[in-house]
Amino acid sequence: MARAAKSALVLCMDVGFSMSNSEPGQEPPFEQAKKVIQKFVQRQVFAENKDEVGLVLFGTDGTKNRLAKDGQYENITVHRHLMMPDFELLEEIESELQPGGQQADWLDALVVCMDLLQQETMGKKFERLNIVLLTDLNVQTSADQLDVIINSLKKAGITLQFFLPFPLDGEDRADGGGDGPGPSAASARPGKGLSSQQTQGLEMVKNIMTSLEEEDGLEEVHTFRDALEKLSIFKRIDRRPMAWPCQLTIGSSLTIRIVGYKAVTEEKVKKSWTIVDAQSHQRDDVKRETVYCLNDDDETEVQKDDTIQGFRYGSDIVPFSKVDEDQMKYKSDGKCFSVLGFTKQELIRRHQFMGSQVVKVFAARDDEHAAVALSALIRALDSLKMAAIVRYAYDRRSNPQVGAAFPCIKEKYECLLYVQLPFMEDLRQFTFPMLENNKKFTPSESQLSAADALIDSMMLVEKDEDGESVDVFKVNHIPNPQFQRLFQCLHHRGVNPDDPLPPVEPWLKRALERPQAVSARCQAPLQDVKTKFPLKVVVKKKEQKTSADVFGSSADEPDAKRVKVDEEMEFNLAEIAAGNITSVGSVNPVRDFCALVRQKTVSFDQACQQLTHRIEQLLGNRSPEYYMKSIACIQAFRDQSVSSGNAELFNSYMQSLKRSVPDRNLQEFWDLLIQDALTLISKDEVDGSTISKQDANQFLAFEQKEEVQAAPVQEDTGDVDDLLDMM
């Protein structure tokens, strides 16, 4: 397999004084070019590929290059030799790249770059050599060497790209071939008003580019502005698809050699965050420790070796060691792609596709017999509108799947598309109330036509002048905004460690919005929908439920009964007080706590501390029965705090508890607190409290209720990516 092909690239930027000239209100070409370079290097750093980059500046006050001699090649500086770009380079560009006070011939600079490429790639293998020139062409050049230069570029196989502050001809042509999101902003400065040097320079650029690449050459001349739009899209995370050779079988005797490739799969961020010490920023300073402990009062620690695994079987937990599990578990007999049968495509529902990938299946490479056999299958399925249902197992370690292989015939190739289908256990048969014939919800004719008009006005597929359908919002052309944003922030923080994070870049925001043309078109129909369909946010009645309700203990019991319970407790307390309660135990923490507070054998602080320790322990279990107990504890804590006029301990505990809710996944528990209105103790209740009544009332609410979804456990380990990572 071919190793990742790497390129060598020299960025050659004009920093001469004319680059700093600009019309009022315009960004000088120097600044624009600097941004292009920054974006480019940034992209390279985060792509973490092996490409090497050099940086040559011309128009600098000083001179630093191998060719400078006898007054030739002056004011040209090799700022960085060919190497992999890193943050150092980014920092240098940020702080050291300054406008120069001289002018230098861009053709001379080109020669320096060629020399650099040739010298520094010697003995190494590069797929591509490229020079990127950023200049305003505003300098006298000597064209006499032009032919020699073009010839040596050709001979060395070096490609050229130009980035200019203005378009090549009147219009912004670099826009043409792009299919990026949205048309690029209005063109840069018009071609008018160019100096004679610039006009002459343009001619030379055209000359070079057309002789290097013939007609397409001019496609490689861009404006700064255009480049910024396109470069800012960080390079996609490149993954080489990994081949999965296997055999497709039909029955016992029909076998076709195939190769599968992951064609579509959700790409995840390559790196995860490591935890470092906040002061030293060293990861080795942070040690993570996981301890096992029993559910008893002392949380007795247990050695890891003294634990075994078990599984719940109803109310029991059945010990089932890893060794036994491995021995008894389902064993698959290795990789396979076996046809179970064929079925009509319409019987396979699109929304029942499972798994996270689509695999393209081709015949084995360079095996024409396999190609013919597979082609026969693909074409047969295609003409019958059928698909194969197959058993798919990636390898011996992985779980088998049942999936569908659909025929796919393209102009250039044919293949099968494999998608996983559900098992019986994966499906949830929920029923929902009917909508269509429900009198309450049936839309009227005028409502239906409003919806109809809205759909028509918001079609994202339009006909162009030639009558061809054009999709104006192709999701599969949008880069994943998560990566773009992450890299933007990483770059910013890397270069400016003390700055806050920057806002989302405008182009990215735009790419995620409805196209402007569609927005404009749908205004009127949307307004119509708004008037025809009354939509009203339901103001929620204050939920009267209490936690006890949720768990049903005292559903509709009148208050009288509650009072009785309290009395009973008092009575018990009196009894117990006679005995000797010395600490808050786990069996009846509320009773113990109240007794301690009453006996005054330990200080109030200590009693509270013991109680909160128990609460924390109970919450560690995250199950309803323990929640109930915790709530009883908090209630007692609050009651005793109010009666002893000490709000501080309770309030500070509650505040810290609230902070820990998201991390500990205690939202459900917090909801119960809300239902019981167990909030902070306010000034109105205890004089010493620093909390106003209003603050207390608002305390329990989180800004937004968050539904936490457990991350799906990736159980099936072996798959294409695993192997890729092992290469």
Added chain:
Amino acid sequence: TKTMRLRRTKRILECVRSVYTSKIISSDKDLVALVFYGTEQSKNPRNSFKHVYVYHDLDSPGSQRVLDIDKLLGEKGAQFAEKTIGSGETSLGEALWCCSNLYSDIKLRLSHKRLMIFTCRDDPHGGDGAKDRQARTKAADLKETGVVIDLMHLTKPGGFDVSLFFCDIVSPPEDESELGLQIEPCRKLEDLQKRVRAKELKKRSQSRLTFSLGEGVNLAVGVYVLARTATKPSAVKLHRDTNEPVRTKTRYFHAHNGGILLPNDMKRAQVYGKKQIVMEKDEVDEIKKFDDPGLVLMGFKPMDRLKLHHHIRPALFIYPEEEQISGSSCVFTALLLKCSEKNVFALCRYIPRRNTPPRFVALVPQREELDQSQTQATPPGFNVIFLPFADDIRTLDAHVGPTASDEQVDKMKEIVHKLRFKYKSDSFENPVLQQHYRNLEALALNMLEPEPIEDLTMPKVQMMDARLGPLAQEFKDLVYPPDYNPEGKPAAKRKTAESGGGAAEKKPKAEISEEELKNHVANSTLGKLTVPVLKDACKQFGIRTTGTKKQELIDALTMQLSK
């Protein structure tokens, strides 16, 4: 006769056993009680009911209950039952009363209450009108409190006449057209006996979101999961000596001074281009925030723009939430009808939760479909199909080869035709899960070995061969030359495996010297090493690695060795 009675008892006990074992796996939090009536002995909470024997109190079932049932089965079981329970006077009313006490003794609020009466007697009180009346009254009381009473009767000679007595006891069927009442008792019992080993999930929306059609036009929808890969329930850690469950506590502490580190004492970091970039945890979350959770309509596209291969995740399902925004159902229905009529899908931006980056989804209309028995086969709503971003699509160079001739294609069509079947999405069980559940059952119920599973994912090769007959050979003759062996190549691999001579002798451990490593670091060529080698190297230098991703290992080594 006695044998007939034995057989009937056995049948019912097997049903009960099956209810238990299914419940244990499908919904282990459900409470189940087993009450015998018409017994000689009495056993109930306050012993206030004669001839009612509460064999199992209302509680979540475990293995002991299944073993208890096993004790009553067979010849020996019958003797045992005779001794402990015996048979005596029958009063269904007393039994129902006892059951109603069992329900009310439970402190938890129950969402469903169901009572199944297993019997083979259609006139249990033999014409005793007072007892019949008492039973009817008690049944009415139970139904009043939300208990659904179901009859699971066996056939009896001359037919089980429901109208004699039980029609007044059981809950009326939900659908009035079904007034005929349990005509086929056996089917019901058979259904009960069918063991379903799959976790049952309550219908609950994953989240409730605002669906914005445009400025100021918002409706509310609930997001549901209708299909998600079921996984083995997670294991619990137990103390080896006592089988007591243990909890894990994770804490962070400072490597040098040993002090416990609180969340504020730690930050997050990543390394790029040899530079460590540090952020607060809050910032890491903030980076992922683009907008508030919700669905935002971008526009509509014809259905043929939804590509088959644009699949990255299982779909979700949305249904309007009238309780959040009134009027939602009406707009939703109008959109559903119109999208379906115009054959378009809605394209939306979807942010499921706070601090979650957006994804684009296709809302595909799905109108309600009923099956023959008028029950819902597909619910009305939109399926939410996740669409890939540019990064999710991999570029691969397609294999281009010769294509098949019409004759070859036609032969394959015959093969396809012979092997066609009607695919149904619920017809395949997951063999891995099924094996796991059976293993667990075997261990819990002290069985010698687990019940065998039928692996439905395996091709029925013999049947396929028989159906194909000579077709397979004919096709091969058309596409393969005589000397071609499609199973070729892997032979070489097998040889190395055999010559290895036993599993103990694995590949020689690839150790790598520090010097070599340093060279790799200097030249940035660590990437050439394999993951196992990198892991070993990390161990060798005592580098702690949190991740196992290759890039993380490389970063860790680079950090260590370039110090």
